[in-house]
Amino acid sequence: MLVDYFYLFLYKLFSLLSKIAPSTVMNTLLKSISYATYYLHGKYRDIIFINLDLAFKNSLSDKEKKKIVLRVFYNMIQTVIGFMKRNGISKEKLLENISFKNEHYLLDALKNKEKIIFITGHYSNWELLPPAVTSKYGITLVGIGRKLDSDVMDKVLLKNREQFGVEMLYRRGAIKGAIKALKQNKIVGFLLDQSLGEKQGGIKVNFFGKPVGHSPAASILARNFDATMLPAFISTDDYKHYTVTFYETLTTLKTDDKEADILSMTQAQADITEQVVKNKPEEWFWAHKRWKAYLPEIYKKHI
Numbered sequence: 451m452l453v454d455y456f457y458l459f460l461y462k463l464f465s466l467l468s469k470i471a472p473s474t475v476m477n478t479l480l481k482s483i484s485y486a487t488y489y490l491h492g493k494y495r496d497i498i499f500i501n502l503d504l505a506f507k508n509s510l511s512d513k514e515k516k517k518i519v520l521r522v523f524y525n526m527i528q529t530v531i532g533f534m535k536r537n538g539i540s541k542e543k544l545l546e547n548i549s550f551k552n553e554h555y556l557l558d559a560l561k562n563k564e565k566i567i568f569i570t571g572h573y574s575n576w577e578l579l580p581p582a583v584t585s586k587y588g589i590t591l592v593g594i595g596r597k598l599d600s601d602v603m604d605k606v607l608l609k610n611r612e613q614f615g616v617e618m619l620y621r622r623g624a625i626k627g628a629i630k631a632l633k634q635n636k637i638v639g640f641l642l643d644q645s646l647g648e649k650q651g652g653i654k655v656n657f658f659g660k661p662v663g664h665s666p667a668a669s670i671l672a673r674n675f676d677a678t679m680l681p682a683f684i685s686t687d688d689y690k691h692y693t694v695t696f697y698e699t700l701t702t703l704k705t706d707d708k709e710a711d712i713l714s715m716t717q718a719q720a721d722i723t724e725q726v727v728k729n730k731p732e733e734w735f736w737a738h739k740r741w742k743a744y745l746p747e748i749y750k751k752h753i
Contacts, residue, residue: 461606465534480531484524488516495519498736500748505658505731521732528689529575536578537610541585544614547691548582555680555696556587565632565677567668569700571643571723572735575692579684580639581614582694592617592631593639594624594667625667632675640668643723643734647743654744655717657724663743669715672702679715681722685733697722 468476488495498519502510510518536544559566568591570579584591593611597604597620608618617636619627628638645663646652652663672679681697700718703711727734739749 461534461603464531465537468531468534476531480527481524483527484520487523488520494523494737496751497739497749498522501736501738501740502731504660504741504745504748505727518732518736522734522736525574525733526735526737529577532575532689533577533607533610536581536614538613541614544581544585548578548586549691549693550586551693551695553696555699556583556682559678559680559699560587560589563635565635565675566637567632567672567677567679568637568639569642569668569679569681569719569722570639570683571641571726572738573643573683573723573726574685574733575689576641576684576735578692579682579694580611580616582684582692583682584615586694588615590615590617590636591639592619592628592636593641594619594621594628595641596621625671628667628671629675632671632677638671640665642668642719643740644738645740645743652743653713653716655713655720657720657740660741661744662720662741664716664720666712666716668719669712672715673704673708673711676702676704678702679719681719681726683726685730697726 467479471479499515502515502518556566568583570576580591580593583589593616595618611618617631619631631638642665646665647663648654650663651665651667653666654661655664656662657664668679671677679700679702681700682694683697684692684694686692700715700722703715705711742749
C-alpha cells in the first residue's frame, strides 16, 4: 500500500513538472533519465540489442543501435509524460497537434456501419492513439490491456483513458467483453506485438523472418463477426506533433479451413507491424522479448 502511494506521489510530481517546467528544462531532464536508464538497466538495454541484431541481421552499427536504445527509453518516458499532460484537458486541446493520414479507411468503414477491430502495437506514443481517434471521430473504443500491479495507479490510468471515451478490458475475460462490445457496434482495439506462447493461446507466425508467438484473438473475432481489421499507428518526429496513420484494411477470411484463415489473418497483422517498424525502428518498443516463444535461447541471460 505504501508503495502504491509512493508511485502516486511520483505521478503527481512529474505531472506538475510537465505542466510548469519550461520545455527545454523538461526535455533535458527526460533525456538525462533516458541515459541513466541505458546505463543502469542493462537487462532491457541488452534485450533491445539482441532484438535489433535478430531483426536487422547485424546490419546496424553499435552507434546506430545505441541511438535506437536511447530513443526507446526516451519514447517510453515521453509516453508516460504525455499521459500526465492529458489529464483533465479538453478533446479540442488534445487534437491541436495531431494530424490524421489515410482517414478514408476508417470513414468508409464507419459509413458502411462495419464492425471494426483496430490493429496496432507498442509504437511511438501508443497511449495517445486511442484518445486521439475517439476525440477526432466521436466513437467509443474498447481497448484490451493488463491491469497495473498498483491498484491506485490503475484507477488513475482508467480515469485518464475514460475521459476521452476509451473503455478498457483486462486480459482475463477480455474476449467476452470484446464480443459484447462488437455486438454493441463499439470499436475494439488490440495491441498485437508481444510474445504469446502456444500454452497461452498464441500461434506461430513470422516476424522479421523469424518465428514468434502471436495472439489470434483479433483474427478469431474478425472471422466470427465479419469485422473489418484496420491497422492504425501513431508516430512523431519531435514529441510535439503527432500523426495517426490508418493503413489499408486487412482481408477477413471465412473459408471452410478455419485454421488456415486464422493463420493467414494473423500473419497479415504481423506483416503490417513489421512494415511500420522497419520504416522507423526507433519508435517501436524493442524491450519486449518478442521472439521468446520459439527462440528462448537468445534471451538466456535475461530469463
